[in-house]
Amino acid sequence: MDAALLRPGAGRTRRGDARERPHGGGRPGGRSRTGPRGLPRGNPHARPGDVADAGQDRGGAAGAAARDPDPPGRALGDAEGHGAVLQEDPLLSPEDRARALRRRRGPLGVRRSAPRRRHPLSGHRCRHAGHHARARGAPRREGPRDAVGPDRTRTDGDGALLSRRQQARVAVLGTGSWGTTFGKILADGGASVTMWARRPEIAAEISRTHRNSDYLPGITLPDGLSATSDLKVALAGASHVFVAVPSQTLRDNLTAIRPLLAPGATVVSLMKGVEKSTGLRMSEVIIESLGIDPGRVAVASGPNLALEIAREQPTAAVISSSRLETAQSVAMLARNGYFRSFVNTDVIGTEFGGVLKNLIAVAIGIVDGVGYGENTKASIITRGLVEMTDFAVARGAKAETLAGLAGLGDLIATCQSPLSRNNTAGRLLGQGYSFQAVVKQMQQTAEGLASVAPVLELAREIGVEMPIVEQVKQVLDGTLDPRDIAPHLTTDSDEPQGERTSDDSEETSGGPLRRTFKRAFDQLRNGRRGALGDRP
Template sequence: MTGAVRAAVLGAGSWGTTFAKVLADAGCAVTLHARRPELAAAITADRENADYLPGVRLPESLRATTDAAEALDGASVVVLAVPSQSLRENLTAWTPLLPPDASLLSLMKGIELGTTKRMSEVICEVTGAGADRVAVLSGPNLAREIAEEQPAATVIACPDHQRAAAIQAACLTAYFRPYTNTDMVGCELGGAVKNVIALACGVAEGMGFGDNTRASLITRGLAETARLGSALGAELTTFAGLAGLGDLVATCSSPLSRNRTFGEKLGRGMSLEEVQRSTRQTAEGVKSCRPVLELGLAHGVEMPITEAVVRVCHEGVTAAQMVKEIMSREAKAE
C-alpha cells in the first residue's frame, strides 16, 4: 500500500463501514474506528460487520480499531460518519488527534439541535479548521446497495475544488462514481431535509397511500428544500442534482431507507417510542426535523411538510391528522 492515500473513517455503522469499503476498493489504506471492541475485532477477524452489513465481505486492506489516535495517525482524509447529534461531543475528543492538514469529510445528513448548524459548520467550529478543509458527501447513497457494489453516484462538495477533486479520486471505483461541487450549503441541506420528507413518505406508505401521494410529497418536499436553500444562499441547480432530487427520490422510495421505514411504522399506528425501540439504526430526520423547521422559521420560509413531521414526531399529532392538515392548507399557485 506504499504511496496510497491514508484514510480514517470515524464511525462503524452501516454507512461508515460501507464508505470505508469504497475507499479501500479505490486503493486507499483505510482504518475504521469503532466504539465497541467486539465490533472492531469481528471486522478485523471475520472481514464482516455483522451488526450493520451482514453478508458483505470487507476488503483485506481495511483495518478496524477502537483507538482513535491509531485510526487518525498519518491520515490525509478523515471521514466523519457518526450520528449528527453526537458529532460535537465526539469531535471535541478527536480534535487534538487530527492531522493538521487532513481533509475532513462529512457523511452526516442532519442539522444540529439547539444551534441549527449544518454539520460542516459544527466541524469548523469545533476543530478550528477553515471551510476549505471541510467537504461533505451527499447523494442517493443507500449503504446496503453500495456495499453490494450496485452502481451509484454521489456528490462531494467543498469550497476548495482541488480538495474535492482529491477526495473524488480517493473514492472512485467501478461501482461508485463521485462528482464534485462547490455548493456545500445546498448539498448539506438536500441531505438533511430529505430525511424529513422521507419520514412523511413513510407515514403515507404506512397508511396505505400509493404512488400519487408519494410523488406529491417528493415534489412539494423538494420545493420547500429549495426555498430554504435559496434563503441560505445555496445554488438552486444543486437541488435538481444528485444531492437534491437524487437523494430525495432514493430515500423516499426505498424500503432500505431508515427514515422512510421509521415513518411507515408511525403511519401504521406505532408510537415514536415503540418505533425507536424496534430499531438500532438512527433515523436522522426524527431529531433533525425540529432544527430544520427552526431554520425555516428564522428565514421566513414556509415548510408545511417539515412542520407536519415535527407535529407527528414531537407534538403527539396522529398520522391521519397530519395528512388532513397538509391537504386542507389554502389552495395556491404552484
Template sequence: MVQRITVLGAGSWGTAFAKVLADAGRDVTMWARRAEVAREIRERHANSGYLPGIELPANLTATHDPAEALAGAEAVVLAVPSQSLRANLFGWRELLPRGAILVSLAKGVELGTLKRMSEVIAEISGVSGDEIVVVSGPNLAREIAQGQPAGAVLACADHDRAVAIQQASFNSYFRPYTNTDVVGCEVGGAAKNVIALSCGMAVGMGLGANTTATLITRGLAEMARLGTKLGADPLTFAGLAGVGDLVATCSSPLSRNRTFGERLGRGETLEQAQAAAGGQVAEGVMSCTSIRELAYKHGVDMPITDAMHRVCHEAADPRQVGAELLGRRQKHEWS
C-alpha cells in the first residue's frame, strides 16, 4: 500500500487531490511555490487563495522546500500547469525518490513539442512512460474539496501502478477507476478545455442549451477523432475521461475555461479576461494552439479547436467564427 505521498503544486486541483489522498488515510506533503501558502496549509489547514472556506485534514502538511517535500515519498503527484511542467520537473528530477510512482494531474499538450504530459514527464524524469499514472475525469476542484461525490480515471499502461494509486485515493466521496489507455485519457483531458472555451463563448453571446449541447457533442467527435488517430481506444471517450470530463468542464461556472470563454464571448479581450481571472490564463487558451498543430500534423479535422485558436490568438470575432462553423460543408454526422 502506498502511504507516503507528495503533491508538487498547491493550486486548486493539487490541493483538492491532496485532500482526497489525506481523506483516504494517506500521509500527504504538499510543495507550494510560495512560502506563505505552505505556511497557511501547514499551520492553519487552509489554502484560502485557491480553496477559500475549505478545511484541510490534519494528516496533510506542506513545505516550500522541494527536497523536504520529496524525502521518502512512495508516490509523487505532479500538480502544476501543463505549460510549466517541463521547467518545474527539470528542477525536481534529481530529488525524485527512486521507484516512486509518478502521477500527472496536468491536462494539456505542450507547445512546441506537441507532447502529452506523460511524454514530457518520461523525457525529463527518465522514467518509462508506461509507468506514469494519469488522472482524468470530471473533477472540478472545489466540488471535490467539498466532499461532493465524483468519479475519476487513473490511466497507466502498468495496471498495477494504477491500482496502487486507486487504493491510495479511494474514499467515501472519490471513486477512481483504472484504465490502460493513457493516450485517450490525456487527449480527452486536454481537448475538453478547448471545447469548454467554446461553450463559454456561446453563453457569453447569449446563446442557449441547444448551442452548448451541439458544441459538446461535436467537440467530443473532435477529441475522439484525434485520440483514435493517435492510438487511443474509442471507448475511452464515452467514459469519465471523455464525455464525463467534457460535460462537467463545459457546463459548470466553476470551470475556469468555461468562464474565461464567457468573458471572450461578451466581447472582452484576452488580456481583459486574464486580468479578471486574477492574471491566470485558462489551460484551453494555450492548448488550443498545440492541439490544433497536433491535429494538422496527423491530418485530423478539428474545426472548433481551430476556431478557438483564431479567437484567442488571431483576434477573430467569436460571432464570425461561429457563423463560419455553421456554414461549413454539410456532411454525414459520423464522417
C-alpha cells in the first residue's frame, strides 16, 4: 500500500481502545484487499472522472477491449420466428426490416424458435425480438423493438399520441456510465437517440464502433444510438432531453443548453445529487436555469446500477414529474425488454431518495472497509432509511416514495454492490485513505461526497437529525475514526430512544414536536427553497 495515501491518525475523535488495531488496508482476519496499483479492491470501474466534481476526464480505455468478454459482431444467431414476426410487421420500414433480419441471423446462421416471455417486472407479455448479442447460456429475452409492440402507442410531453411510425427523437447529454446506459435503454425501447459527449473522441467511438469502452467495456450499443460532441446537433428536434452530467456541473451545462432546447421539449434529470452552493435538487436547478414550467421536467431514479442494466439484467425505475402525463411519456420511452419504468408525481421524494441513499452507501462502504459485518451494515441501512424518510418527508416528500424503488430499492442496490462508486469511496475511507486520496483515486462520479454538506445544511434548516450522515461528514473531514461510526445513534444521549424518530420517541424526548415547530418556522424563513417545490 502506498503509505502516502494513508490518513494521518491525528485529530480524530476515538472511543475505546481500538486505536491499536491494524488499520488502513489491514482488515480483521488479515485478508488483504489491495489490488493493482496498491489500491484496495472494490470498484471494478477503471474509468475517467473525478469523484467530487467529475470535472476531469482521465484515460481508462486501455485494456478494455482485451477485457471484453463479448466482443462486437458476435451476435448469436436468431430465430426464424422473429424474422417472420418482423416481416409481418406493417410498421417497420423495408430498411428496418432488412436490418433487423440481418442482425437476427447469427454468424453461423443459427436459427432458434421465438418463445414468448413474461417480463419479470410486470404482468405484460412481450414478444421476443432479441436482436442483441447475449451472453452464452444467458436466458433469452424479448427484443427492444418488439417490447414496444406494433400496436403500442406513446404520448409525447403534451400528451399527444406517438405511434412507432413517429419514432421519438431524443437526446441524452453526458456519455459517462449512466448517460450511455440510459441512451441504450431508450434506443432499445425504439427511440432514435443522439448522445452528447463533451469529448469528441468518445462521441466518435460511440458512433463508429457502438462502444464506449471507457465507461461500459464489453457492451455493444444499439443501432438506434449515435453520438456527437456538438450540443446543437444533439438537441435539434429532440422531444425529450435526458441529462446525466455530474450534479455540480449541471448549472453551467444548462447555460449552453437553454438557447438550443426545442420548444416544448421535456427535460429529464438522471442525476442523484444536490447543488452544493444552493442545496437545490437537480430538477429545481433545471427549472430555475432553463426558466421552464415544472410540468416539463421529470426525474428518473431507482436501483439502477449502470453496468448491470447495460448487460440487460431486468431492472425497474421510477419516473416522476409534477405533471403525470410528462412522467408517463418519459416512462413509455424508458421501457424495453429488460427495463420497466413506474411513474409518480412525488418529485421531491423520488429525487431525495436518490441523493440520500448515496450518503448511506458511503457509510456502508466505510464500515465495510473497516471490516465490520452484516449486523453493522443492516443497522446502518435500517437507521439510514429512517433518516432518509424523516428528511425527505420534512422537505415535502411522501413517505411511501422512500419505501419504494427510489428509496429503499436504491438503498439496497447501492449499499450491497461493489459497482456503486459511493460505496467504493466509503470503503476506501474505511480502509484508512484520506478524503483527498479517495477523490484522487476514484475514477467516476460519486455524488454522495459532494452532497453531504448541503444535505446536512438542509437538515439543520428543517430540524431533522441525521446522525449517520453527520458521522459520514466527520469521517470525510478526518475528525472521526471510521471505526467509530455508530449506527444506533439518534443522539449522543444515553436515554433509550424510540426506533421511529417521528412517533414513539415523542414521549422520551419531545423532539418531534419541537422539530415540527422549528420546521414550520424554518420553512417560512427559507421561502426561496420552498417556493420552487414541486409537491405532488
